[in-house]
Amino acid sequence: MLSTPLALLVGLLLLLPVCTFFAYSFLTPRAFHVSLPLTIRNYQIAFTEPVYWQLLINSVRIGLSTAGISTILGYILAYYISTQEGHLRTAILGLVVISILGGYLVRIYAWRIILGAEGVLNSLLMALRLIDHPLGFLLFSRAAVVVALVNIFVPFTALTIFAALENIGRDLVEAARDLGASPMRTFQTIILPLTGRAVFTSFLFVFLLAAADYITPQLIGGARGAMIGVVIYDQFIRLGNWSLGAALSFQIVLVFGIVLFTVWLLLKALGLLKAG
């Protein structure tokens, strides 16, 4: 009985808009509204126009790079924290949480100041006489986007994986050691599989957020930073073509779903998703 209001809330806030958009994607577009007859033309356009695939692939590439690096760095950080004790452990955890509180845009602009032509990094390299003129490729590139997004998402992945590491019983690790397993073997056969789901969850969240982000690439991604989110915005707002915008949204859902399912299969094949 208690779950009924929750189900209604989810239905209203999630399913209703999704179902409405799904219906829109099969309707005929008019300027800023939709009408009958039903059509699959919107999906034909979404799936056959090369420009949408180009932007979608760009989004997936940025999403995969960001999610992969954030998960690995987050794991290293979480593992380090879990091996510490006392005040140091609390201090590092506190710093990780504080870093989440910084504004999203503030951090993007901070990276512009760090990586810019007259930025901190270039100035430092020039002061050390390692370079004679600023390195232009540091900013306005896909690498800059990935660096900034990784900086934003590592605290989230670290905290998720840290929670999973904390749930591993010490007795399991000690038993492995007693049976003669090396630290590396213990990590590979005990710790990693038991944190596999947290790793996948972290990857999933970061991938979805990074691949769907379109502000960071616009601010520091350079002339080739366009992503699929901008096109969907344009269809809904600039052109009033709600049907194509909706079809493109479901194209993203499908493609992102396939990518994440592939990652899940890969982790499973590697034996990292065995235990709950």
Place this chain on the structure above:
Amino acid sequence: MNGMTQIGVRFLTRKQFIEKMGWTIASLGLAQFVSACAGARKEGQIGGRLDFYSWEGYDCLSATEQWRKEHGVDLKSAYIASSEDTPAKVLSPAGKGIDLITYAYAYYQAWSELGLFTEFTVDEVPNIKRMFKFFQEGEYWRTKKGTYIGVPLTWLNYVCNYRADLVEAPKNWSDLLDPKFKGKIAIVEDPAANILVASAALGIQTDTMTRQQLEEVKKFLLGLKANAKTIAPSYGDLSNLLISGEVVATFVGWGALDTWAAAQGVNVKSVLPQDGIVFMVDAYAIPPTCDNRPTALAWVNLMLSDEVQLYVVNELLTATVCPDVVKLIKDDNIRAMYDYEHLEELLRQYPLRMFPPPQAKGDRVGFADWMKMWEEVKAG
């Protein structure tokens, strides 16, 4: 439950509770009614709530404060992020009650077809007579019947901003294609402006553009993109890029960037490249969703007053539509941002460029094709 409801320390029966609630609701209703009667306006009287939906700044808050107080006008402003937000909102159920919108002249045909405008006469907005002749007579605001669908608030030219301490002023937009600008220019994320200016530079008529001509524009923009360091998401970001020295020139730009850079001690100047002079004019309009027409008309009239037009010039850093106001501009740098002296001549020489219709017709491209081409440029 035993029919008793506890409120504070007193106990009421359910009947008493319902009675008291009834009186409370009735009292609140009466209070609202009395308040509404006190604030009620007679037919045609100025005052009451006025719903504004347009760019931030176009509501000219500080310049209209006194007028709003005097007439008891309660201005409710909601701001757009792009021009296209306007039809999206006005045509939706959420648009009910919007009294004032603005539009760029190039949308007038498309938005007329969407039914976004209502007509009014010069008698209803007498300050129309204060404007430059071109703004009084342009088809973008005045109908063939002599009525108006809009009243220009301000105008500007798309300029090329450049770092005067680092490069010479580009004479033409096509100069930016030169390899010497490789990695040194920024394009702004304003597709309509970019395509209008690129078409002007290539001598292509915009409202009757063919697919082949659109390809030429795309090639031109791709050439610029090859030299671009980035596509700035806004004019504010464009300004940051010039000030920080990341780029030395812009496609396209805005005169205000010079002033912002000067405030930070950076030498940014703007130039009108001769191969593509493009004007943009923004006008006020009253949509059919308006439910306070007398006040909306008075507001539109107020927008052409000296006080508001000076606010536009000094605060928004765009140009005035009233010749008398030009004489009142005290800051020489601000007056020099726009060529008021040759305005009518320039407008004759470089007529306003229209957007194509929303959808393609035959070989003629539509606005949707423009946007798709821009997406291809960004993805390319």
